[in-house]
Amino acid sequence: MEAYAYAAPTSIAEVTALLHEHANDGRSAQILAGGTDVLVQMRSTRRAPRTIVDIKRLEETNRLEVNADQIYIGSAVPSARMQENAELKALLPGLLEAADLIGSTQVQGRATVCGNLCNASPAGDSIPALIAAGAVCDIATQNGSREMAVEDFVVGVGRNALSDGEFLLGVKLPRPGAGTKDAYLRFTPRTEMDIAVAGVGVSITLQDGVCSAARVAIGAVATTALLVPDAAKALIGGALDDAALQTAGEACQAAAQPISDKRGSAAYRKKIVAVLCRRAVQVAGKRALEQ
Amino acid sequence: MSKLHITTKINDEAREYLCEPNQSMLDVLRDELGLTGTKEGCGTGDCGACSILVNGRLVCACLMLGAEAQDASIETIEGVAGDAGLHPLQSKFLEHAALQCGICTPGFIMASKALLEKHPNPDESTIRYWLAGNLCRCTGYDKIVRAVQDAAAEMSHPA
Numbered sequence: 001m002e003a004y005a006y007a008a009p010t011s012i013a014e015v016t017a018l019l020h021e022h023a024n025d026g027r028s029a030q031i032l033a034g035g036t037d038v039l040v041q042m043r044s045t046r047r048a049p050r051t052i053v054d055i056k057r058l059e060e061t062n063r064l065e066v067n068a069d070q071i072y073i074g075s076a077v078p079s080a081r082m083q084e085n086a087e088l089k090a091l092l093p094g095l096l097e098a099a100d101l102i103g104s105t106q107v108q109g110r111a112t113v114c115g116n117l118c119n120a121s122p123a124g125d126s127i128p129a130l131i132a133a134g135a136v137c138d139i140a141t142q143n144g145s146r147e148m149a150v151e152d153f154v155v156g157v158g159r160n161a162l163s164d165g166e167f168l169l170g171v172k173l174p175r176p177g178a179g180t181k182d183a184y185l186r187f188t189p190r191t192e193m194d195i196a197v198a199g200v201g202v203s204i205t206l207q208d209g210v211c212s213a214a215r216v217a218i219g220a221v222a223t224t225a226l227l228v229p230d231a232a233k234a235l236i237g238g239a240l241d242d243a244a245l246q247t248a249g250e251a252c253q254a255a256a257q258p259i260s261d262k263r264g265s266a267a268y269r270k271k272i273v274a275v276l277c278r279r280a281v282q283v284a285g286k287r288a289l290e291q
Numbered sequence: 292m293s294k295l296h297i298t299t300k301i302n303d304e305a306r307e308y309l310c311e312p313n314q315s316m317l318d319v320l321r322d323e324l325g326l327t328g329t330k331e332g333c334g335t336g337d338c339g340a341c342s343i344l345v346n347g348r349l350v351c352a353c354l355m356l357g358a359e360a361q362d363a364s365i366e367t368i369e370g371v372a373g374d375a376g377l378h379p380l381q382s383k384f385l386e387h388a389a390l391q392c393g394i395c396t397p398g399f400i401m402a403s404k405a406l407l408e409k410h411p412n413p414d415e416s417t418i419r420y421w422l423a424g425n426l427c428r429c430t431g432y433d434k435i436v437r438a439v440q441d442a443a444a445e446m447s448h449p450a
Contacts, residue, residue, distance in 0.1 A: 004311065004312040004313040005312050006295060006312035006313075006356065006358045008358070008359075008361070032356070032359075035354055035355060035356070035359075036336055036354050039315070039336075039353075039354050039355075039356070040335045040336060040354070042313065043334060043335070052312060052313070052356070052358075054356075054358070054359060056359070078348070080348060103336070103424065104336075104339060104423055104424020104425075105349050105402060105405070105406075105421050105422075105423070105424050106336065106339055106342055106349050106350050106351045106354075106402070106424045107336055107351070107354070107424065109345075109348040109349050109350045110348075110350050110351075110354060110355070192420065192423040193337075193423055193424065
């Protein structure tokens with residue numbers, strides 16, 4: 001077995017330098033934040049990293065900021081810390097629900113939404129919610145940083161768009177304005193400690209009862225979470241009536257390319273992704289009206 | 292491979308130890324420090340038997356590296372009972388027979404302690420959701436829930 005090393009740098013430059021050095025030498029390095037996926041994978045030898053790079057000592061990765069026009073969630077911020085931020089919870093209830101669905105209280109104490117994103121599981125609950133909320137990845141590179149929409153970040157099962165030497169610093173989200181609210185619903189056979197059979201994240205903007213903007217994303221029904229522009233199109237311009245909900249659900253169904261496994265058949269997943277879409281739109285729409 | 296020298300605080304006591312870079316906090320507690328009250332169940336963060344508090348947050352010691360404890364403050368089951376005797380949670384677990392084989396108990400006590408620090412008067416559903424990451428194959432959970440409720444009552448209105 002490869003030998004391990006552990007590093008806990010305190011600056012972005014140190015992290016990217018370490019990652020580059022390892023890439024150039026053909027050695028592997030593994031970023032560690034919450035570790036709830038990485039350490040399990042390490043133990044099962046799915047990953048045998050040479051150097052573990054703990055990014056929790058960086059000031060930047062610990063940022064959790066709710067500003068006038070932007071929200072920033074650093075890659076070392078555990079879900080439990082997000083849940084304790086009342087302003088964040090009021091602004092993005094859907095994203096917070098999605099993050100809260102992941103694992104136990106113990107896992108919540110460590111797991112991060114950025115880790116959920118990097119781990120790139122098709123069923124990662126926070127990913128459709130991040131896409132719906134319009135989140136953008138803030139990626140640290142050796143030459144500064146670059147940004148990428150969350151829907152482009154996950155490129156396959158367990159694969160993300162980070163190149164050698166790069167790591168995810170955090171996600172930026174536009175601060176939802178008046179009339180904008182999100183929701184995330186998933187289906188699991190059990191109420192706790194389970195993995196989504198299908199999930200739908202929705203963000204709805206209502207102006208005088210009319211939907212002026214919408215984003216709909218689906219999870220666990222394709223190799224990656226997907227933004228479904230046709231579902232949003234069906235909703236925009238109307239008052240979220242039954243016909244619009246029906247069309248949006250059908251658009252999700254059409255976009256889904258699920259597999260059959262022990263959690264559900266492909267046909268079943270296609271059916272419930274439409275149901276979840278309709279319900280999530282109703283929840284987000286109700287929230288947008290109430291605020 | 293060189294070991295790492297870690298300085299940390301465990302149950303309010305300054306501790307230092309050497310650990311391998313890939314050694315879990317659980318293995319450090321049990322094998323390096325002799326704190327065997329923290330149990331290993333699954334080793335993958337599913338069962339909660341190794342629950343500890345790190346800087347006040349409930350985590351699974353198997354899902355943390357020993358190296359990450361540098362400068363942290365850690366609480367384990369060994370620190371729960373005070374000079375005055377058992378913690379109310381420990382007494383109530385005994386009183387309600389909320390344990391049989393006992394392997395899950397340290398984890399349940401740590402998780403319940405974290406719960407009561409955050410929600411001093413939790414309702415049953417809050418308790419059940421909070422403890423969903425702690426598995427017990429003996430009790431059927433009901434006695435555990437009653438013990439936590441009773442401990443909460445006693446802690447908010449000491450006799």
